Amino acid sequence: MSTIVLVLxxxxxxxxxxxxxxxxFRWLRQPLxxxxxxxxxxxxxxxxxxxxxxLANVLFPPETVxxxxxxxxxxxxxxxxxxxxxxxxxxxxxxLEIAVLTSHVSIVVPFSLGSLLALLLYPLVSSxxxxxxxxxxxxxxAMSITAFPVLARIITENNLQNSRLGTLAxxxxxxxxxxxxxxxxxxxxxxxxxxVLGAIPTFVEAIVYIAIMVTWGRSFLQRLAKxxxxxxxxxxxxLALVYMAVVASALITELIGIxxxxxxxxxxAVMPKNxxxxxxxxxxxxxxxxxxxxxxxxxxxxLRTEIGLLDRPILWGLCLAVLAVAISGKYVxxxxxxxxxxxxxxxxxxxxxLMNTRGLTELIVxxxxxxxxxISPLLFTMLVIMALVTTFMTSPLLEWTYxxxxxxxxxxxxxxxxxxxxxxxxxxxxxxxxxxRILVPVANPDTQQGLxxxxxxxxxxxxxxxxxxxxxxxxxxxxxxxxxPVEADRxxxxxxxxxxxxxxxxxxxxxxxxxxxxxxxxxxxxxETTQIALLNQANLILMGWHRPAFSSNRLxxxxxxxxxxxxxxxxxxxxxxxxxxxxxxLVPYAGSVxxxxxxxxxxxxxxxxxxxxxxxxxxxxxxxxxSELSDESRQIxxxxxxxxxxxxxxxxxxxxxxxxxxxVIEASKQVDLAIVGASRAWGIERQTLGQYTDTLALECHxxxxxxxxxxxxxxxxxxxxxxxxPNQPGTHL
Amino acid sequence: MNHFSPKSLLFYGTMxxxxxxxxxxxxxxxxxxxxxxxxxxxxYISETPLPGCGENTRFALSIQQSGIYLYGALQFMEASxxxxxxxxxxxxxxxxxxxxxxxPSASNIALVGTIKLPATCxxxxxxxxxxxxxxxxxxxxxxxxxTANKTEKLKEKLPAKFTGKIALGSVNPSEFTAxxxxxxxxxxxxx
Numbered sequence: 001m002s003t004i005v006l007v008l009x010x011x012x013x014x015x016x017x018x019x020x021x022x023x024x025f026r027w028l029r030q031p032l033x034x035x036x037x038x039x040x041x042x043x044x045x046x047x048x049x050x051x052x053x054x055l056a057n058v059l060f061p062p063e064t065v066x067x068x069x070x071x072x073x074x075x076x077x078x079x080x081x082x083x084x085x086x087x088x089x090x091x092x093x094x095x096l097e098i099a100v101l102t103s104h105v106s107i108v109v110p111f112s113l114g115s116l117l118a119l120l121l122y123p124l125v126s127s128x129x130x131x132x133x134x135x136x137x138x139x140x141x142a143m144s145i146t147a148f149p150v151l152a153r154i155i156t157e158n159n160l161q162n163s164r165l166g167t168l169a170x171x172x173x174x175x176x177x178x179x180x181x182x183x184x185x186x187x188x189x190x191x192x193x194x195x196v197l198g199a200i201p202t203f204v205e206a207i208v209y210i211a212i213m214v215t216w217g218r219s220f221l222q223r224l225a226k227x228x229x230x231x232x233x234x235x236x237x238x239l240a241l242v243y244m245a246v247v248a249s250a251l252i253t254e255l256i257g258i259x260x261x262x263x264x265x266x267x268x269a270v271m272p273k274n275x276x277x278x279x280x281x282x283x284x285x286x287x288x289x290x291x292x293x294x295x296x297x298x299x300x301x302x303l304r305t306e307i308g309l310l311d312r313p314i315l316w317g318l319c320l321a322v323l324a325v326a327i328s329g330k331y332v333x334x335x336x337x338x339x340x341x342x343x344x345x346x347x348x349x350x351x352x353x354l355m356n357t358r359g360l361t362e363l364i365v366x367x368x369x370x371x372x373x374x375i376s377p378l379l380f381t382m383l384v385i386m387a388l389v390t391t392f393m394t395s396p397l398l399e400w401t402y403x404x405x406x407x408x409x410x411x412x413x414x415x416x417x418x419x420x421x422x423x424x425x426x427x428x429x430x431x432x433x434x435x436x437r438i439l440v441p442v443a444n445p446d447t448q449q450g451l452x453x454x455x456x457x458x459x460x461x462x463x464x465x466x467x468x469x470x471x472x473x474x475x476x477x478x479x480x481x482x483x484x485p486v487e488a489d490r491x492x493x494x495x496x497x498x499x500x501x502x503x504x505x506x507x508x509x510x511x512x513x514x515x516x517x518x519x520x521x522x523x524x525x526x527x528e529t530t531q532i533a534l535l536n537q538a539n540l541i542l543m544g545w546h547r548p549a550f551s552s553n554r555l556x557x558x559x560x561x562x563x564x565x566x567x568x569x570x571x572x573x574x575x576x577x578x579x580x581x582x583x584x585x586l587v588p589y590a591g592s593v594x595x596x597x598x599x600x601x602x603x604x605x606x607x608x609x610x611x612x613x614x615x616x617x618x619x620x621x622x623x624x625x626x627s628e629l630s631d632e633s634r635q636i637x638x639x640x641x642x643x644x645x646x647x648x649x650x651x652x653x654x655x656x657x658x659x660x661x662x663x664v665i666e667a668s669k670q671v672d673l674a675i676v677g678a679s680r681a682w683g684i685e686r687q688t689l690g691q692y693t694d695t696l697a698l699e700c701h702x703x704x705x706x707x708x709x710x711x712x713x714x715x716x717x718x719x720x721x722x723x724x725x726p727n728q729p730g731t732h733l
Numbered sequence: 734m735n736h737f738s739p740k741s742l743l744f745y746g747t748m749x750x751x752x753x754x755x756x757x758x759x760x761x762x763x764x765x766x767x768x769x770x771x772x773x774x775x776x777y778i779s780e781t782p783l784p785g786c787g788e789n790t791r792f793a794l795s796i797q798q799s800g801i802y803l804y805g806a807l808q809f810m811e812a813s814x815x816x817x818x819x820x821x822x823x824x825x826x827x828x829x830x831x832x833x834x835x836x837p838s839a840s841n842i843a844l845v846g847t848i849k850l851p852a853t854c855x856x857x858x859x860x861x862x863x864x865x866x867x868x869x870x871x872x873x874x875x876x877x878x879x880t881a882n883k884t885e886k887l888k889e890k891l892p893a894k895f896t897g898k899i900a901l902g903s904v905n906p907s908e909f910t911a912x913x914x915x916x917x918x919x920x921x922x923x924x
Contacts, residue, residue: 053827104745108752115759122763125800127772132763136756309804311831378799 007067010060011296017043018295026523031150033360034391036295040302041384050308060303072300073260075293076364078285080261081246083149084268085282086484087174095164098341099171105337106172106355107144107179110329114143117325121318125379134191138374141180141187142365142383143326147391148177150359152485154394159520161485165347165402169354170485172334176355181265184365185258191374192257202257209256210266213249218270225274234280242281259368279487301367305384306377319382326386327393330356350402357394362387435464436716439538441529441562442469442499449506450575451544454673454705456511457582458542458601461608467514468536469503470529471495472522492519526561533568539714540601541570545697563678563708569597570710571675576703584671586702588617588653588664589629594677596630597709600716602675603636606644607717617653617667619660636717661696668702678708770834773842773875774798777895777911784907786854794871794895794911795826796842805830805844807869809851830869840875842897850901870906873897 018039025035042048049056118136126135151173160166185206189199224242228234249263271278310316331352338348366383369375375383440455442448452469459465473491499517507515518536522528533541545559563570587602589595602614618629629637640648653663668674676696697704777794786792786809795806806826830846847866878891892913900906 049827101744105748108748112752112755115756119759119763119767121800123767123769123800125802126769127774127798127800128769129772130769132767133760136760136763140756306828308828309799309802312802315802376799377797378802 003063003067006059006061006064007071010064010068010299011071011292013059014039014043014295014299015292018298029395029524030392031153031359033150033153034388036298037301037360037363037384037388039295040298040300041305041307042302043299044302044305046302046305046307065300065303068296068300068303071293072297075289075297077246077250077260077264078289079294079297080265080364081268082282082286082289083177084265085271085278086152086486087148087177087269088273088484088486090273090486095168096171098338098343099168100175101341102168102334102337102351103146103172103175103355104179106146106330106333107176107183109333109336110143110326111140111183113325113329114140117143117321120321121379124318125376127376130191130374131194133196134187134194134374137183137187137190138369141183142362142369142375143329144176144183145180145358145362145365146173146176146330146355147357147359147361148173149361150391151354151357151394154354154357154398156485156488157521157523158395161489165350165354166485168343168347169351172351172355173357177361178269180361181262184368185262187374188259188368188372189257191369191372199257205256206253206258206262209252213266213270217267218272221270222272225272225277228274228277228280232276234277234284239281239284261364261368275490297367298363301363301384304367304370304377305381307381307385309378309381315378315382319385322382323386323389326358326390327356330390346402350398353394353397353401356390356397358387359391362390434718435466436461436718437466437468437536437538438540438542439468439470439529439533439536441525441541441543442471443544448544449502450703451542451573452503452506454573454582455542456507456514457605457609458540459514460511461604465514466516468516468518468532468538469499470518470520470532471499472520472525472528474522474525488521492521495519526558526565529562530566533566538568539716541566541568543570543572545572545574566708566710568710569714569716570708571597571601572697572706572708574697574700574704574706576701582672582703583612584673585612585614586617586664586667586671586674587614588619588660588667588674588676590619590660590677590679591630592677592679593630593709593712594679594707596633596677596712597707597716598675598677598705599629599633600636601705601707603640603644603648604716606647607640610643613647613649615649615651615667615671617651617664620652632712661699664696665699665701668700668704671702673703673705674700675705675707678706770798770801771840771875771877772798773803773840773893775893776914777875777893778914779909779911781909783854783899783901783909785901785904786851790851790853792899792911793914794844795828796844797828801834803830803832803834803842803844804828805832805846805871807848807871809854830871840877842871842873842875842895844871845869854901867902870900871897872906873909 018036021039021042022032022035025038026032043060045056048060115136118132118139121139122132122135152170155161155166155170161170186199186203189202189206190196193199193202224238228238246264246267249267250260251263253263253266254260271281310319334352334355335348338351339345343351363384366375366380366387369383370377370380436459438455438459440451442451452467455467455469459467473488473495496517496519499519500515503515503517504512518532520528520532529541529543532538541562543559543562559572563572582605585602585605587595587598589599599616602616606612606614637645637648653660664674664676674696697706774796777796779791779793782788782790783792789811790809791811793808793810795808797804806828807830808826829848830844832842832844834842846869848869849866873895874897876894876896878893892915895911895913896909898906898908
């Protein structure tokens, strides 16, 4: 097999596996990047080479490794350019003084501890080709890294970017990032010349180049931004010039004697942060770099990581020492600095865990160290383990120290509210505890207008109610530009405006005050929806059906997940096109708890809308007789005032005549909305694998609202019953 | 806290000064007192055949070094002539041999582990070829080229020699000499 075919096969395998393992880590609520790094390690001698050495030799023969190296280096150059591009001065606005102090102490402490650890490690895991100074400098730098990109993504996906702690962590990490890259550049220069004095010309040249880039380079790039503003688009010629500049800058820093990556990073950092230009360059560059080239870098790193080298207890002991120094150095440095700056214990502790995120940045540093020969394969493996552990532990330790919910409540401006919905702060305060609340997940406000109208129809009442249209911005993947805090904020504001505009055009002005839009970033939509429902004490989640990608089941995919996970009642609306307004309702009743919910919701609409009528189809079995209404339903109906009772008809549904589902489908011809419990009687039931059947939803002639009760305690009529005058008992039933 | 206030400048000055002093102290001690082993990594190809393995069979000993910890692999190949023109040497060896340098400044190597012998090798009556893995013990010394009166560049062109004893299974150890494969050194450094 020719080398190029082999390399392409390797790339195929690498991309596939990194996506797969990335998804597993996503499911574990970990950054995708950890999964991708682990995928790389799995492909290397630590796993694949161990279980199938012959196959590993066939698939990853040594002659292909240089090609993977070239691909990974190209990917790294453009990735560093993207990191520089997203280093926005806006991040330096959050409590800058505390951040500068904290980040510098959080570098100094692990750096010092790393240098001391070098005294132990140098005679054991280094060789005579490396001077102690270079070794100590490199180890200290590796210990001081905080991965700004990974940290920024962890903060964004947890919606912490506007919280006090989130902005402080971002500022610290941004300062840390710049300082750590400078430190690393110094370490590389010293390693290459093997002495501090020998590296001085390199330092001088690097400083001169940085000064040129910050002055002339920046001024030239600002002209590029102006040209972009005039034309409003990025031409291929302009992009070609930018890419050429990236490569040229990388080459210059390599020639100076630091490393390729610094030139690319520097160019990205000095690019004017013109929102449109930066976004367009990032979006055009990142797809190929992050999906194709970066996994190759992870695979290349994985091929060099040999966990099998740690085959003696003493080596695992050394690995633990590395881990302990890395974690404690970063944590203690950050914590003490935070406390000195007046941060409360919990904030300082949470910041300490956040700053421990090392992720991909550490991996870049380690690969440079291994390539230069300053760290041995054994130490490389230990440090890769440290990078993985410190990144993996961030989210759970942060949650343990300071729950994300509490962090979100502590916003920069001091208001107590959800960060993404600051405009609601005062309205939320006006919503009493007893209010009836409906959460309406809206995937696309333009196509789900009927859903919002139905929510208002159900909610509308003289009693306090609130409707929460929920829009989740999903699929923000690690490292993509749109998942940077600044960009995520822009997307949230855009989506909020869209949601508000839709509700303003759809909903009558008198009911506008019911609306409480929520916009969030979420990776697991189902889980986030159910959590928001819980936090907002929603009585009902009302959602539209959503056809899953690989089946036509209306209650499959995310709808099915929410039905299974939600800790409140759920209703799924299947809208029949052409339904203008809801005037006639149908509730087939077979006695299940889900049917009770259907009946309650129908009665709620009936009470609040004087023109609406309701037909209840009550199942009658010739053997067992008519299915009994539950005690609660009977009591509720008994309390209905005559005006409501008159608009309600109770019809028997004979089981023996034909299939009850067919009879309901037939009856649905006469109504605008059929409200159906998710029970077996109506062909809607949860099957072994958690899927719901959806026969009725598919064939009904009217729109259908499928109801799924979580708890019989939850009442949808509670606050209405207090104002209703009791009816004479037993009038109709 | 204002970064340019005297208090702040004093703090940063003390912090940076402290780190520099600590770093200088640590590196000063490390450079003077800490001994590290010489770089022994590389691939060494035997100049003579192993007893019981056929006249044309040579072995390549790959050593990967991480400080005092040594990892090795032993591979066999056919040599077409006395000059050991190598037919093919697998380049990603399975590192099954382990060793530790007892004295960091020494070049004495002891590696132990198991390997699978090729069909051409029958080191003893009790060890038919291609049977179970056999225990290998290698002991020897790496001799770097004489450096007197030679420039650094010339030194790089001279291969190191590995001389020692190798024992396959229960067979008595036999002596061997192996030369470092410089093409591998160049490849590694270019990577």
